[in-house]
Structures are given as structure tokens and as C-alpha cells.
Amino acid sequence: xxxxxxxxxxxxxxxxxxxxxxxxxxxxxxxxxxxxxxxxxxxxxxxxxxxxxxxxxxxxxxxxxxxxxxxxxxxxxxxxxxxxxxxxxxxxxxxxxxxxxxxxxxxxxxxxxxxxxxxxxxxxxxxxxxxxxxxxxxxxxxxxxxxxxxxxxxxxxxxxxxxxxxxxxxxxxxxxxxxxxxxxxxxxxxxxxxxxxxxxxxxxxxxxxxxxxxxxxxxxxxxxxxxxxxxxxxxxxxxxxxxxxxxxxxxxxxxxxxxxxxxxxxxxxxxxxxxxxxxxxxxxxxxxxxxxxxxxxxxxxxxxxxxxxxxxxxxxxxxxxxxxxxxxxxxxxxxxxxxxxxxxxxxxxxxxxxxxxxxxxxxxxxxxxxxxxxxxxxxxxxxxxxxxxxxxxxxxxxxxxxxxxxxxxxxxxxxxxxxxxxxxxxxxxxxxxxxxxxxxxxxxxxxxxxxxxxxxxxxxxxxxxxxxxxxxxxxxxxxxxxxxxx
Numbered sequence: 001x002x003x004x005x006x007x008x009x010x011x012x013x014x015x016x017x018x019x020x021x022x023x024x025x026x027x028x029x030x031x032x033x034x035x036x037x038x039x040x041x042x043x044x045x046x047x048x049x050x051x052x053x054x055x056x057x058x059x060x061x062x063x064x065x066x067x068x069x070x071x072x073x074x075x076x077x078x079x080x081x082x083x084x085x086x087x088x089x090x091x092x093x094x095x096x097x098x099x100x101x102x103x104x105x106x107x108x109x110x111x112x113x114x115x116x117x118x119x120x121x122x123x124x125x126x127x128x129x130x131x132x133x134x135x136x137x138x139x140x141x142x143x144x145x146x147x148x149x150x151x152x153x154x155x156x157x158x159x160x161x162x163x164x165x166x167x168x169x170x171x172x173x174x175x176x177x178x179x180x181x182x183x184x185x186x187x188x189x190x191x192x193x194x195x196x197x198x199x200x201x202x203x204x205x206x207x208x209x210x211x212x213x214x215x216x217x218x219x220x221x222x223x224x225x226x227x228x229x230x231x232x233x234x235x236x237x238x239x240x241x242x243x244x245x246x247x248x249x250x251x252x253x254x255x256x257x258x259x260x261x262x263x264x265x266x267x268x269x270x271x272x273x274x275x276x277x278x279x280x281x282x283x284x285x286x287x288x289x290x291x292x293x294x295x296x297x298x299x300x301x302x303x304x305x306x307x308x309x310x311x312x313x314x315x316x317x318x319x320x321x322x323x324x325x326x327x328x329x330x331x332x333x334x335x336x337x338x339x340x341x342x343x344x345x346x347x348x349x350x351x352x353x354x355x356x357x358x359x360x361x362x363x364x365x366x367x368x369x370x371x372x373x374x375x376x377x378x379x380x381x382x383x384x385x386x387x388x389x390x391x392x393x394x395x396x397x398x399x400x401x402x403x404x405x406x407x408x409x410x411x412x413x414x415x416x417x418x419x420x421x422x423x424x425x426x427x428x429x430x431x432x433x434x435x436x437x438x439x440x441x442x443x444x445x446x447x448x449x450x451x452x453x454x455x456x457x458x459x460x461x462x463x464x465x466x467x468x469x470x471x472x473x474x475x476x477x478x479x480x481x482x483x484x485x486x
Contacts, residue, residue, distance in 0.1 A: 006046035007152055010164045010370075014148025015037020017172045019143040019183035030123050033116065036173060043165040047158070063110060070114035075121060079187040082178055084111040085465050086194055090202070090249055092241055103241055104166050107459055112170040115177040132179035134471045135422065138416040144172055146411055147370050150404045154369025155376055156387065163371045171464040178468035183476030186434045192256055196275050199253025202238045203282020206246065209236035210285035211466030217241050236285045244454045250283040251450070252443045252462060255298040259439035262306045263429045290409045298446040305429060305438060348473040353395055355381055360401035362410075367405035376402065396451035396458075419444060423470040426477075433477050
């Protein structure tokens with residue numbers, strides 16, 4: 001299939017999603033959903049490998065039937081959509097799409113398809129809700145549309161198509177559907193119990209892997225463990241493919257529990273603390289530095305919410321103490337002061353960051369195009385291969401700046417500032433809804449910080465879900481009597 005179909009699909013899908021997010025007239029929203037569907041279909045057909053057309057057609061028919069049945073369930077019990085997104089969030093499966101390797105959340109796409117069918121049914125009914133994402137509507141629609149436009153000049157159209165089709169378009173639609181939920185404290189409690197239980201189970205599996213020296217799925221982790229310099233260093237990934245993704249999910253489970261520990265009742269705080277502690281034990285053998293940093297920052301934000309102005313001095317003192325302790329370690333000091341310098345201490349991540357910034361500065365107005373970071377970085381640094389592994393991005397901000405230029409970076413800043421303000425603004429954390437908002441904000445903080453070291457901000461469905469649920473909770477908090485809804 002011609003590349004023109006791919007470009008047309010990416011543009012139609014992103015502009016349709018932006019219209020669905022922003023538009024108020026029902027006819028415009030239906031048109032936006034139709035454009036989203038056409039864009040997804042064109043991208044899927046463009047990326048599909050040649051041959052086996054009958055198999056793909058049969059799978060599509062079965063998928064539509066299953067999605068229709070699931071959509072009926074979502075219409076009857078809307079909060080099951082949030083449950084489905086959470087349950088499917090860890091299910092990353094490594095697949096090959098064309099010539100591109102990707103870890104895709106295949107079960108999630110069935111949930112999104114069902115959500116799209118349910119949304120279409122509501123739009124043709126008497127449901128007149130619009131612009132559900134509230135203050136997030138403009139920044140989110142703007143950055144989605146700009147990503148679609150930047151796809152038109154990408155030098156790696158396959159990677160850009162995978163990014164749009166499997167991450168931006170489905171998760172953006174899921175965010176719209178989640179933002180349509182009516183706030184229910186009972187269902188928010190269900191989500192907390194579910195994420196805490198999932199984190200606990202995953203942590204126990206990870207602890208078992210460390211004790212038995214048995215890792216699943218990822219051959220690279222197995223090889224790295226075999227050549228580890230010390231016997232105590234053994235990275236685990238639980239049921240996840242990547243230890244860093246495993247660590248990030250556990251951090252989300254821990255910080256959500258932190259909101260209960262800091263502001264919940266005694267009856268709920270102690271069980272939450274025990275579960276969070278066991279989950280942290282499972283996090284330790286992931287040896288995911290990005291996860292530890294994300295957890296630390298989220299804890300600092302949680303303590304700041306608890307102590308407010310009184311938190312400034314002890315937090316500053318703790319940061320200084322941690323820095324001095326790190327420098328006091330002979331191995332760390334040696335890595336920082338020897339000839340290899342900071343680049344060696346960070347496993348050459350600092351060099352990737354510096355060169356990524358150079359790539360962004362060389363293309364400040366429009367960027368290199370959506371999905372083109374790895375290819376453009378390799379070309380800039382004269383690395384071998386079309387998409388060299390050494391050029392894989394590890395920082396979401398730098399990736400957005402390089403691929404979409406400074407306009408895209410400005411839109412991302414607008415989105416993040418708005419998204420972080422929603423769960424924390426005018427929130428005294430004294431009500432159940434307020435504590436739920438804090439939990440959403442802490443989890444979003446952890447994911448955002450993690451994305452600075454592991455490029456997976458928009459690729460994580462929890463990012464979109466947390467933004468949408470923050471809007472739902474904030475909207476309920478502004479309505480008198482929200483606490484009585486159950």
C-alpha cells in the first residue's frame with residue numbers, strides 16, 4: 001500500500017481525535033469519531049504485513065463481535081471501562097509490526113474498540129455531554145493534532161505510524177470515554193484495591209524470581225544477569241517484559257497507597273502501609289533507577305501535600321543528605337571524577353541526552369517528525385543502521401522536542417502544567433474525593449518523572465487514564481454532595 005495512505009491515516013486520525021475532544025455539536029463529534037476510525041483503519045492496513053489477508057479479516061470480525069459485547073457491558077456499567085484499562089495496562093506483548101519491533105498492549109485495544117462503540121451509541125442517543133476533558137481539552141487536542149501534522153514530514157514513517165496507531169489514537173479515545181464517567185467513590189475504591197492487589201501480586205512474583213534466579217520473557221535481561229559483576233545483582237521483571245516497566249507499575253501502586261497512608265483513617269492506613277511495604281520489597285530487585293527516582297519524587301510531593309510549608313526545610317535537608325551520601329560512596333565518586341566522567345556514571349545516558357538536545361536545536365521549528373527520533377539521531381551521530389539501538393530515546397521531553405520542535409514542547413508543557421494542577425488545585429485532601437484526587441496526582445507525577453529516564457509518557461495508558469480520572473474527580477469535588485455518591 002502506498003505511503004500516502006499511511007500519512008492520510010495519521011492525519012485523519014489525529015485531527016479526528018482532536019475534533020472529538022474539542023467539538024461541542026454532536027454532528028461534529030460524530031464526524032471526529034468517524035475520522036478517528038478511518039485513520040486507524042488506514043494506518044492498520046498500511047502497517048499490516050502482506051499475505052494472510054483472510055486471517056486478518058477473520059480476526060477483525062471476531063474482534064468487532066467481542067468489542068460489541070464488551071461495549072454493551074460498558075453501557076450498563078460504565079466504570080468497568082476504568083477497570084478494563086487498569087487490568088490491561090501491564091499486558092505488553094512484544095510483536096513485529098512490519099519492520100518495527102514494539103511492545104504492544106494487545107488486550108487494551110479490544111477495550112478501546114468497545115469504548116469507541118459505546119461512545120458512538122451514546123452520541124447517536126440523547127446524550128449531549130461534550131468537551132468532557134474540561135481544562136485538558138485544548139492542550140490535549142492541540143498536541144495530538146500537532147503530532148499528526150508532524151507525522152507528515154517524518155523520516156521514519158513506520159515508527160511514526162506505530163506510535164500514532166498503537167498509543168496516541170487508542171489511548172486518547174480512552175481518555176475521552178473515561179472523562180465521561182460520573183464520579184463514584186465506591187468505584188474509585190475498587191480501582192485502588194485492584195491496583196494495590198495487582199502491584200502486590202507482581203511484587204511477589206518478582207521476589208520469587210530473585211530468590212530462584214528465574215526470569216521470564218526477556219532474553220536480554222537473562223544474558224545481562226548471567227554476566228552481572230556480583231551475585232546479588234539480579235534484575236527481575238515479574239510478568240512484564242522490561243524491568244523498568246515492572247518498576248514503574250509498582251511505583252504507581254505504592255504512591256496510590258501513599259495517599260491512603262498519609263490521609264486515610266487508621267483502619268485503612270495500616271493495611272495500605274503493609275501492602276505498600278511488601279510491594280516496595282518486590283520493587284528493589286528490579287534495579288530500575290528511573291523507578292526509584294520516580295518513587296522518591298512522588299513521596300516528596302506527598303509529604304509536601306501533608307506538611308505544606310513545613311515540608312520545605314526537611315525535604316531540602318533530605319535532598320542534601322542523599323546527595324552527600326551518594327558522593328561518599330567510593331564507586332560513585334570514582335565514576336564521577338575519573339576520565340569517563342558523568343557519561344560513564346550514567347551508562348552513557350548523559351551523552352544521549354546531550355546529543356538529543358542538539359537534534360532538537362537543529363530542528364527547532366517543526367522537529368524531525370513524529371517517530372523519527374531514533375533514525376534522525378543515528379543519522380546525526382553517524383551510527384550504523386536505519387534505526388540503531390544506541391539511538392533509542394530515554395527522555396520523553398527531549399523526544400517531543402526533537403520530533404515536534406519547540407511548538408510541540410510548548411504544547412507538552414501546557415498539557416503537563418494543566419494536568420498537574422487539576423488533582424492538586426483547591427484540594428485540602430480532607431474528603432475521600434480529595435484523597436482520590438491526590439492519589440491520581442501522585443501516580444501521574446511518578447509516571448512523568450519516570451518518563452524523563454525511560455521514554456514512555458504517552459505510550460503508557462495510565463498517563464491518559466489518570467488525566468481523565470483527575471478531571472472526573474475534580475468535577476465532582478466542585479459539585480456539592482459529591483461525597484454522598486457511591
